[in-house]
Amino acid sequence: MSGTASDYRQLAAGVKLALAEAQGHAGKFRINYAGRQVSDDPTRAEADALNNARTSLKDTQASAVVTNAPAAAARPAITLLNEAGISTVSVGDDALKAEACSAGSDIFPAGHQTAITVTGSGPPSSFTSTFTSRLGFKPTETAWRGYQGTKSILSSLAAPNVATASKTPRLNRDALAAALVASHSNCTS
Structure with a gap:
């Protein structure tokens, strides 16, 4: 997870709640959480997002990244992650969603989509109630979107062919991205 400093607590809480509900598992995989901050300062945000993406590239077990970095900072990070086949969920805006919905977008140099963008309104009352009772503070839209994005990754990790058929199942990153x-892209044709 790569979250902006101002919303880090909310994004992390939404992601962790989804992981807790899944009891740290998705399909045949045990899921670990790693969080990194992105500066709220626009002059630092892109460098932070790229450094976080590079850290994910070094982690051979990284399956996907959830980020709420601003679109200008998220674009180069998504591009870098796409080259390695690592899926990304951006808790972003409609402009970034339009790019993520285009297979021909410059953010996909590997030639196939690996990112979705979660947009929309604030959390429903049922989520607010669960979140508040379990965590002791009210969620923002960022927490809700982080939760939704993580649930999307978790369900995709359980999709057919995402785990290899070997004795010790391995992640097929291309199958994860496709699922x-x-x-979960919510793209309209």
Whole structure:
């Protein structure tokens, strides 16, 4: 997870709540959480987002990244992650969603989509109630979107062919990206 400093607590809480509900598992995989901050200062945000993406590239077990970095900072990070086949969920805006919905977008140099963008309104009352009772503070839209994005990744990790058939299942990143985009992109044709 790569979250802006101002919303880090909210994004992390939404992601962690989704992981807790899944009991740290998705399909055949045990899921670990790693969080990193992105500066709220626009002059630092892109460098932070890229450094966080590079850290994910070094982690051979990284399956996906959830980020709420601003669109200008998220674009180069998504591009870098796409080159390595790592899926990304951006808790972003409609302009970034339009790019993520285009297979021909410059953010996908590998030639296939690996990112979705979660947009929309604030959290429903049922989520607010659960979140508040479990965590002791009220969620923002960022927490809700982080939760939704993480649930999308978790369900995609359980999709057919995402785990290899070997004795010790391994992640097929291309299959994960395909499942995530096909089931959760909310793109309209």
